[in-house]
Amino acid sequence: MEMSKQHDFMNREISWLAFNDRILDNAQSPAIPLLERTKFLKITQANLDEWYMIRVASLIREVQAGDFNPDKSGLAPNTQLNQVRKLVKRQLKRQNKIWLKIKGDLANHKINLLDYQKLSVEQRKFADNYFLTTVSPLIEVELLPKDIPWPEMENGAMYFVSEMISAQDPSKHIFSHFKLPPLNRLLVLPEQSNCFILLEQIIKAHFKELIQAKFKGRFIAQKIYLYRILKDMDIRSLPKESKNTEQAVEIALEKRASAPVIFLAVDSSMPRKTLKTLTEVLDVNPLNTFHINGDWDYNFIDQLCQSIVNAPANLHFQKRSPHHESDLEGTEIFAKIQNHDYLLHHPYDSYDGVVNFFAQAAIDPTVKEIYVTIYRTSHDSPIVKSLADAAKHGKKVNVLIEVKARFDEEHNIKVADYLRGIGINVYTSFPDLKIHCKMALVVRDDKSTIAHLATGNYNEATAKGYTDFSFFTARLKYAKDIKRIFQYINGKKKLPNKLNKLYIAPNMLRSKLEHEIKKTIKKAQDGENCEIWIKCNSLSDYKLIKNLYDASSKGVKVHLLIRGLTTAVPQLPGVSTNLHIHSIVGRLLEHSRVYIFISEKNYKCYLSSADVMPRNFDRRIETLFPIEDPDLKERILNIFERMWNDRVQSYTKHANGTYMKRINNKNATKIVPIQEQFLIEAEKKEN
Incomplete structure (x- = not known):
C-alpha cells in the first residue's frame, strides 16, 4: 500500500x-x-x-x-x-x-468446524433433523423478480440465490432467493465436544428438497450460492422538513432501508450469468462485487468462542484484574476529589470510579444538580440508571444525548425518550454539529462543584477494552467552563469564544493547537530542544499536519502515536525530516487523545475528546483540557514515552506510506508488549 x-x-x-x-x-x-x-x-x-x-x-x-x-x-x-x-x-x-x-x-486442538460431508452418521442425523424441525420452517423462498423492494433486503444480511429449472420445461431457467434464517450461525454438534457446523452448510446440503417443498415440485433446484449486500448507510444531511434534530434523525433512519446497494459479496463459484442477474436485480455496479472463497461473514466468531468446552487457557489472553482507586469508589468520592485532582487510565484503572461518581451523585443529599453528555453508552448502562435515580431523588438532571452517533442513533433516541419521560432535562444536538465531548458536572448545596472530563465515552462495557483517560477535579474554573458549554447546548447562550481552562471545537480547538505548535517552533528557533507528542486515533487534518511539518522542518522533534489512519507522511526530506509516526494495534484499542508540547523549561499537557480530523475540529463540539497537576502530567508523559518505545505491538510508518512492525513475530513472544506490561503492573498494584 x-x-x-x-x-x-x-x-x-x-x-x-x-x-x-x-x-x-x-x-x-x-x-x-x-x-x-x-x-x-x-x-x-x-x-x-x-x-x-x-x-x-x-x-x-x-x-x-x-x-x-x-x-x-x-x-x-x-x-x-x-x-x-x-x-x-x-x-x-x-x-x-x-x-x-x-x-x-x-x-x-480438537476444535472442529466441519463441512457437512465430513459429519459422522450421528452428527448428520442431528443436522438433518435440525434442518427439518427448526431451519426449514423459518425460510421463505421467493422467485427473484426484476425489482426487489429495498426494505426486504436487509443491510449486512446473508442471502441465498438458487438456480432452478421448470419441472415442465427444463429449458426455462428461473432464480429464487431467500434470507439466511434468524438463527445462530453456528450449530453445536453432538457425539463429541467442540464440533460445530455453520448453518449455511446445512442449508446447502438440503436446498434441493427445500426448493422442491416450497414450490410443490414446480421447479427443480440446480445450484445454490450465498450472497451478502451492504448499503449506503451514511446520513449526509438531515431532512429540512423536520422540526428538530431527533425527528430528523428518525426520518433519515427510515430512509436507510431504501438506500442503494454499494457492495455485493458472492460465492466465488457463482457463474457469470447468475451474478449478472443478481447485479441487475440489486442495481449494484458489477465493479462493486467481490468473490469470496470458503467461510465468510465472521459474525459467528463470538458464539464459537463461547461454545467451546474446556478450552485450554493458552488459547485466550490471560485475564488481568484492574487497579481500583479506592478514593473514587467509596461514599467520600467528592470529598476526596476536593482535596486534589485524580487521573484514571482505563482499563488498567477500573472504570468503577466513574460509575461510582454518578451513583454517589444520585444519592448524596448535598448534590442538587448534575450535567452530563452522552455520545455512546451501553444498552444496560448503570450511568443512565444513576441519572434516573438522581431524578427520583429530586435532583435536577441535565443530559445532552447525541442522537447522531453513527449506528447508535436508535439506541440514543430510546435513551432520550426514557430519561425525558421521567422528568430529566434532555437536550439533543444541532442538525449540523455533533456533540462529541465527554464531560460531567456535579453541583452541590455549598456551591462546590466536581467535574469529570474524559477522552472516551460514558460506556463501562467498552471501557474494558478501550484505553482512555478519566480526569476528576474540583477546580472551579473547569466547572464554570463546563456549565458555560451546557448553556450553549441548551440554547441559553451563544457559542463561547473564550473559556477559563477548556478549549472547544469548532471555534477554539484548532487555533489553540496551532498556537501551541507555533510557540514550540519559536522556542526551538531560540535554541531550546523542543518536542511535540500527539496520541490519537486518526490524523488527517491537512492544516494541522502542515503546522506539524513546519515544526519538523524547524528542528522540533514530532512524535505521532496514531492507532488508525494518518495522511501525514514521516521523514520526507525538507518536509517532515523530524516527524515520526508509530502505531500500536494490540489486545486493547488505543482510544485516548493526548497533546503534549515540550521545551527545555517546561511542558504543557492536554487531554481531549478530539482526533486530528476536519470533522472533529470543524463539525463537532469537542473539548481540549489541560492537566496541570505536576504528578499527573508526569504520569501521562511516562505512559506516552513507554508506549512510544514499545517494540512488540508497535509499527513504524515510512515515507512511502508502508507500515513495518518494529520487531518480527519470532522475537515477539520473548518480549512483553506495552499493553500487557501496563495490565501486569495494574494487577500488582491492586494486590
Missing part, C-alpha cells in the same frame, strides 16, 4: 486500509492466543463493513456526481475508488487465507 512519492500526503482511504491490515496481522500472529486471533479477524470484517458503508459510499457518490477533483494525495475520486476496490479484494483474500490457517490450528 505505497503512496505516490510526489505528494506530501497519503490518501485517507488507503491509509485506513493499511490500518485494517495491521489488525489482520494480529489475526495471523503466532504471538497472539489462537481464539483471540479469531476475534481480530471478526474485527477486521466489522471495520471493513462500516468503512465501506460510509467512506466508500461517499466516494461512489462523488464519482456518480462527476467529481474529478483530486485530494491532497493527488488522487481523484475515481482513481481512489479503483485503488480501494483492488485493496479490498486483496484484504478479503487475506482474511480467508488467515481463517483457513486458524481453522486448521483449531482442529489441532
